[in-house]
Amino acid sequence: MRKAFVSALTERAATDEKVFVITPDMGYSVLDDFAQRYPRRYLNCGVAEQNSIGVAGGLALTGMVPYVYSIIPFVTMRCFEQVRVHAAWMNLPIRIVGIGAGFTYGTQGASHFALEDMAIMRALPNMTVCAPGDPIEARGIIEESFERPGPMYIRLGKSGEPNVHAPGTEVRIGKAITVIDGKDMVLITTSNTLMLGFEMVTALRGKGVDAGLVSMHTIKPLDVEKVLSIARKGIPIVTLEEHSIIGGLGSAVAEVLAESGSSIRFKRLGVPDEYPSIVGDQRFLRSKLGMDTIDDATLRWLMNNGQK
Amino acid sequence: MVNRSGTSHVGSCLSAADIIYTLYFRSMNVDPHRPDDPDRDIFILSKAHSSVALYSTLAERGFFPTSLLETYSQNGGSLTGHLEKGPVPGVEASGGSLGMGLSLGLGIALGKRVQGRKGRVFVLLSDGECEEGSTWEAIMLASTLKMDSLVAVVDTNGLQACGRTNSIIDQRNSAERWRSMNWSVSEVDGHDVDALEMAFKERPNGPHVVLAHTVKGKGVSYMEDRLEWHYKVPNDEQMAIALKELGRGKE
Numbered sequence: 001m002r003k004a005f006v007s008a009l010t011e012r013a014a015t016d017e018k019v020f021v022i023t024p025d026m027g028y029s030v031l032d033d034f035a036q037r038y039p040r041r042y043l044n045c046g047v048a049e050q051n052s053i054g055v056a057g058g059l060a061l062t063g064m065v066p067y068v069y070s071i072i073p074f075v076t077m078r079c080f081e082q083v084r085v086h087a088a089w090m091n092l093p094i095r096i097v098g099i100g101a102g103f104t105y106g107t108q109g110a111s112h113f114a115l116e117d118m119a120i121m122r123a124l125p126n127m128t129v130c131a132p133g134d135p136i137e138a139r140g141i142i143e144e145s146f147e148r149p150g151p152m153y154i155r156l157g158k159s160g161e162p163n164v165h166a167p168g169t170e171v172r173i174g175k176a177i178t179v180i181d182g183k184d185m186v187l188i189t190t191s192n193t194l195m196l197g198f199e200m201v202t203a204l205r206g207k208g209v210d211a212g213l214v215s216m217h218t219i220k221p222l223d224v225e226k227v228l229s230i231a232r233k234g235i236p237i238v239t240l241e242e243h244s245i246i247g248g249l250g251s252a253v254a255e256v257l258a259e260s261g262s263s264i265r266f267k268r269l270g271v272p273d274e275y276p277s278i279v280g281d282q283r284f285l286r287s288k289l290g291m292d293t294i295d296d297a298t299l300r301w302l303m304n305n306g307q308k
Numbered sequence: 309m310v311n312r313s314g315t316s317h318v319g320s321c322l323s324a325a326d327i328i329y330t331l332y333f334r335s336m337n338v339d340p341h342r343p344d345d346p347d348r349d350i351f352i353l354s355k356a357h358s359s360v361a362l363y364s365t366l367a368e369r370g371f372f373p374t375s376l377l378e379t380y381s382q383n384g385g386s387l388t389g390h391l392e393k394g395p396v397p398g399v400e401a402s403g404g405s406l407g408m409g410l411s412l413g414l415g416i417a418l419g420k421r422v423q424g425r426k427g428r429v430f431v432l433l434s435d436g437e438c439e440e441g442s443t444w445e446a447i448m449l450a451s452t453l454k455m456d457s458l459v460a461v462v463d464t465n466g467l468q469a470c471g472r473t474n475s476i477i478d479q480r481n482s483a484e485r486w487r488s489m490n491w492s493v494s495e496v497d498g499h500d501v502d503a504l505e506m507a508f509k510e511r512p513n514g515p516h517v518v519l520a521h522t523v524k525g526k527g528v529s530y531m532e533d534r535l536e537w538h539y540k541v542p543n544d545e546q547m548a549i550a551l552k553e554l555g556r557g558k559e
Binding site: 017020040041043045046048050051053054055056057058059060061062063064066081082085086089090 | 346392393394400401402403404405407408410411412413414415416417418419420422423425441442445446448449452
């Protein structure tokens, strides 16, 4: 995903003088190509995230479109109030590009985890929140970001994520993508759990469950119509995200369902309300926290949708 | 405005008023008829609680009708207690949280440089605001970038929200601090408009800071150097005295 982001941005910068990249000293080797080609539109501002957003705000006030790139907690939380005042309140086209979704930096410890970012960013008025699930979605979202008004938060994994979508799949901000249709249940996933969701749905289908998969790469504005269209058919929904179960995709979908009058069964999979006290890589932590499977009891409960 | 709305920071406005006046009437290249001119000089009021001083100056300079000043902090009005960009022309940025303005001004100066635009950027900070770490992040980057179009002005009135600035965070060596970060430093009487104008004319090779020594509540005997006028609102009788002492019929 990171490569897709950098290459799309570098291509665009050749013809779009507004593209500017700021990093608070992150992206070693990743941003080199951009920096060499466009040295006047690249700035390492030092280890100073608050200043990075302030400078981005100033650039945006002069008509530039700055992309601020760093690891998620640093570029969203350390400078959250600058994001609120400069990006959200002034509605400026600042792009906050965070890498390291969820447990990407698994063994590094919770300072580097991104578990609360979608919750806080989606609470900001004017903010578009995108969380692409594979390089195809990442590229599509970056390409749309060049012309989109207002601020954006773009949540990336790291690198090496496989493509789930076929090349040429249309990616539009605010429009969920149905990967697999299902009649028994639908798994809605976001961000870096797209491949995990694909594997889980494939396993369910192997067990005879007609499970579907939807990629919700935009958390805000949420594709409400997609959620409601599933609910109207009475199909149970499971959400999957490598983020706290509080405030992210699961919460956003639950809000829609709760106000829709729907009575479908609904389950959130994600990170429980805790910082894991065990050491492990991404795959290990997902498994340890139980967010990579739907246990049999839950599955039975979901499948008995609407019945006592 | 303050009397009518019942909101204060009047002391902070009076310490900054001469600085803002000098910028808009003597130093900055601005045209109220072209508030979006990309080559204009830009003023960022980082200590955005002094909004009344800026609103009044902008109205007097012709950016919007002075009658709008009556809507300050009124229900349904367009002038917020802390600055908001958008409702009226001339307000360049939203604010109200300290320590953010210098970064923003630096970004604007950088944007102008990259795009080959003219115009300097003036940022007015409070001395209390120099306690914010983010201010120093901007200070360090500005001199690294040799941002000679950036001018910081510090409204050094020596009082902050809860007491004497130097008793809370000792800033008596502030000139040395800025100088050590490779800024050019001028120190002037922040109520001497000629001295301010001279200081703003200086064009050193890198960023420039004007440490403006000011008096909170300047010009009103019962407010001068009194912390409580960060918060208090003059009643009708006090307002009459203040207007008389300030020698004009305006607010």
